[in-house]
Amino acid sequence: MPEQSRSLDPTELGAYFSLIEVSSLLRHAVEQQLRYAGDLSYVQFQLLARLGDSADGSHRMTDLADGVVYSRSGLTYQAQTLEQRGLVTRTPSSDDERSTTVTITDSGRRILAQVFPGHIALLDEMLFAPLARADVERLAEVLGRARDHMRAAPPRSAAPRRRRSST
Secondary structure (H helix, E strand, C coil): CCCCCCCCCCHHHHHHHHHHHHHHHHHHHHHHHHHHHCCCHHHHHHHHHHHHHCCCCEHHHHHHHHCCCCCHHHHHHHHHHHHHHCCCCEEEEEEECEEEEEEHHHHHHHHHHHHHHHHHHHHHHHHHHHHHCCCHHHHHHHHHHHHHHHCCCCCCCCCCCCCCCCC
């Protein structure tokens, strides 16, 4: 028997539309700031930020694609563009010859240092200024739960790739 569909109540609908609009407005402003401050796309910034935040400055391409929810082919193009600019290096993975490891370079770290002050100022101005600290903590908790729920059944671009067993 087909499941009955339900309507969203006004609060749910309002929350959904607010989230979509906030995401769109913030992403547009962030993309402009990143382009201006470092000639980076949003995805390129995400890649550099994830690499810069890792202990050794490296990640496997598949893990990066899973983390930023981007197609593996699209991510390959973005990493190639960053490599051409000298911001990352790509090498065969030491533990899997089919995989590629991406590592941030000193130039990549300099670009991050160049864009972060404006990036943080933009987030402060657009997202955090109208919120009390308790609001930010609650927002982080609520969005974290929603993200974790969605990650339990991610879209293909966000799903970890199954590793082939060596038999």
